[in-house]
Amino acid sequence: MAAIRRAIGLMSGTSMDGIDIALIETDGESQVTRSVSGFTPYETAFRRRIEAALGEAKAIKSRDERPGTLAQIEEEVTRRHGEAVVTFLADNNIQRETIDVIGFHGQTVLHRPAERLTVQLGDGELLARKTGIPVVYDMRANDMMHGGQGAPLVPAYHRALARHVPTERSHGGAVVFVNIGGISNVTIVPLTGDPIAFDTGPGNTLIDQWVEDKAGIAYDAGGAIASEGQIVGSVAARYLAKPFFDLQPPKSLDRNDFTLEDLGELELADGARTLAKVTAEAILKASAFAPETPSLWIICGGGRKNATILKDLSEGAQASGAKVVVAEDLGFNGDSMEAEAWAYLAVRALDGLPLTWPTTTGCDVPVSGGVLVGRH
Incomplete structure (x- = not known):
């Protein structure tokens, strides 16, 4: 031992x-x-x-x-x-x-x-x-x-933590750990086999840059700015059409691979709202690479405190019958x-x-x- x-x-x-x-x-x-x-x-x-x-x-x-x-x-x-x-x-x-x-x-x-x-x-x-x-x-x-x-390197640890998730929460299905830092990444822990992990796209980094550039604010606390804006669908679609999303995992990103250039001249709240949607949709796209449909998404990292991102994630996961929880709901510490x-x-x-x-x-x-x- x-x-x-x-x-x-x-x-x-x-x-x-x-x-x-x-x-x-x-x-x-x-x-x-x-x-x-x-x-x-x-x-x-x-x-x-x-x-x-x-x-x-x-x-x-x-x-x-x-x-x-x-x-x-x-x-x-x-x-x-x-x-x-x-x-x-x-x-x-x-x-x-x-x-x-x-x-x-x-x-x-x-x-x-x-x-x-x-x-x-x-x-x-x-x-x-x-x-x-x-x-x-x-x-x-x-x-x-x-x-x-x-x-990413965290998947080894996610696999260990997945063993501590009660079956009544995972419903015996695949569990996905989502870390929303500057870049978002996921670890899919399937029912059998090694963990599957990759970066999914921008996490907080673009939102942070946007509100800093536009308003001199370090980050969108709680997603409050985004909550007052509207999603500009054409801009979100431009981000989500990037070739990166079609690449087979494993795949990883540099912080500079996605930029504010595609955002154009949006108003502060609309930009933050659109980027929050991009972050959530980019994460949910990860399910396409899972061997079985995930039943539980566990959200970690600073982005779990952005209520707008969480709302988009929950609504998107619900479409496949999955649940979204933050790490603390399972007794983990997302920070x-x-x-x-x-x-x-x-x-x-x-x-x-x-x-x-x-x-x-x-x-x-x-x-x-x-x-x-x-x-x-």
């Missing part, structure tokens, strides 16, 4: 709003005990620096290049993660020595699967020194070396799930267990990954 380890997971996603942190105890397989979690926000000025760095990252040709300000931002991202861990341990009265490993995602600034190139800013060795805890980082690269897309996943993946990496499968990223064979640094 595999050893139970205490692991901390750190996630800074495509929304670039800060650092999610979570503690779990797991064997890296079916045993998962979720514990405390937290969030350390990035202030607006630092978020804007990361956004500027995305432009600089376009010049990267190999994974170790850090042009422009990227080296400086990488050090600062790592330092902030280290401070987040130290504060988290202190706030929760956790002794550093009781933590076996940290799973460190870092900040994605470039993701080009066709070129087998993915770059997450984050210095694992520096984080291990700052925290005094072993760190597993750079978990996407090995998948790409084996022909995979390098994303910390990705951070929990990174803790879970770090433990799997320690044991050489697969982080990805051909059905999740398109890798040639199931592969483990990550680089381990620090005391061990």
Whole structure:
């Protein structure tokens, strides 16, 4: 029987709003005990620096290049993660020595699967020194070396959580975990076989950019702006006609693959409403790639707090007799799930267990990954 380890997971996603942190105890397989979690926000000025760095990252040709300000931002991202861990341990009265490993995602600034190139800013060795805890980082690269897309990696954890969903909620059918971050992705957990996973399209990223550009607001809290607008069908159809949606999974997106260009000159609320519809419809399109019709959609990530997106999802799923719930309805934590996943993946990496499968990223064979640094 595999050893139970205490692991901390750190996630800074495509929304670039800060650092999610979570503690779990797991064997890296079916045993998962979720514990405390937290969030350390990035202030607006630092978020804007990361956004500027995305432009600089376009010049990267190999994974170790850090042009422009990227080296400086990488050090600062790592330092902030280290401070987040130290504060988290202190706030929760956790002794550093009781933590076996940290799973460190870092900040994605470039993701080009066709070129087998993915770059997450984050210095694992520096984080291990700052925290005094072993760190597993750079978990996407090995998948790409084996022909995979390098994303998504959370499906391994979703599969473990699916085992904790009561049958009366799933009706014994396929369960879909939906993460609505900057980009939305799904994990379809079928009744038999490996999980199926892929990015579905824009999540919050276009809505965030739209309300920031138009109104200087960081995001559409609760979907309130969208709730006052009208769907502009021709614009939604333009987004949903993109070739990406017809691609067979596995497939993944860079944050810049969808832009505001197709939105045109809409009014603020109509733009937000139309983009919310695009996000929901893009997610629901995923059911076409499921081996059986999903019976339950579990919504995670920041986008689950957008009531307009949730309404569109619920109405769309209802057409096939499926239910839509948010993670909390099942006792999960939709804010910390990705951070929990990174803790879970770090433990799997320690044991050489697969982080990805051909059905999740398109890798040639199931592969483990990550680089381990620090005391061990």
